[in-house]
Amino acid sequence: MTFTAEQEALRDSVRKLLEREADPWPELCEQIGVAALAVPERFGGLGAGTAELQVVAEEVGRVLADVPFLGSAVLAVHAVLATGDDETCARLLPLLAEGAVGAVAWADADGRWGAPACGASGSTVDGEAHYVLNGDEAEILLVVAGDSLYEVSDFRAVRTPAMDETRRLARVTFDHAPARLLGPVDLAALRDVACAVLAAEQAGAAARALELTVEYSKQRHQFGRPIGGFQALKHRMADLHVLVETARSAAYAAPESSRLAAVAKVYCSEALATVAGEMIQLHGGIAITWEHPAHRYFKRAHGAAQLFGAPGEHLGRVRPAVS
Secondary structure (H helix, E strand, O other): OOOOHHHHHHHHHHHHHHHHOOOOHHHHHHHHOHHHOOOOHHHOOOOOOHHHHHHHHHHHHHOOOOOOHHHHHHHHHHHHHHHOOHHHHHHHHHHHHOOOOEEEEOEOOOOOEOOOEEEEEOOEEEEEEEEEEOHHHOOEEEEEEOOEEEEEOOOEEEEOOOOOOOOOEEEEEEEEEEEEEEEEOOHHHHHHHHHHHHHHHHHHHHHHHHHHHHHHHHHOEEOOEEHHHOHHHHHHHHHHHHHHHHHHHHHHHHHHOHHHHHHHHHHHHHHHHHHHHHHHHHOHHHOOOOOOHHHHHHHHHHHHOOOOOOHHHHHHHHHHHHO
């Protein structure tokens, strides 16, 4: 992978800010403009591409930052853009670019993405959506009903307890909620963008999990020497390094086609789960708890694997092309 000087500068700025800020979202928006990356310049944004979103996502994934980047700067922005309506874009995108939190109600109670239990009748929306990213803090809520996108201002949102505490999910309920039809939305294309950016986040998390594991293997001693010095563990670390680098390659190739987006979703989900599992195994000598970084990455791995469809669902999109 080759990154431009601007992309490397973006990566460096995001990493430094995430390292020093306990609540980084306001500064990420004000100082770096991450919320405006995908917003076209004519709507007050930076007009960047998916690669820049992935660079930020990779850094966010490294530290498991609890910020509304994926739900707002990626999903909500691309959902608005997908309507192709200039009036809607001119009204909503400048707000999202400034850091207003947007959310897309897009999943049902069974975790199917693209099929929320919501129905639109005239100018109202009824029903319930589950696993809404940042739904409990949304200032702009977009609802998928059928093949159309609606903006809803009257809703009830309750944060959903999840294994991964660093990912804000909510259950959102609508009861004859006034809704504005924004236009048709291509859910397949929206899912592909989401999977490409999520894959970069997963690759970043896997890379950092491996770094922490390597550091620990140099500190823990067994039989009078660091465990990282044993040949068997060196081989395991080398295999994990290859896995992480391959995951990064898959992630950054994802925007090229819908099939590659599916491949990235499957591969990066499995890569992060593998690295996180090895992290737990190799940290086993210190009696880790759920709050230890090893378990935090493990929980992120298994939670992220289910976002926008489980790996098996996306594998089904790949197999017809290779059979």
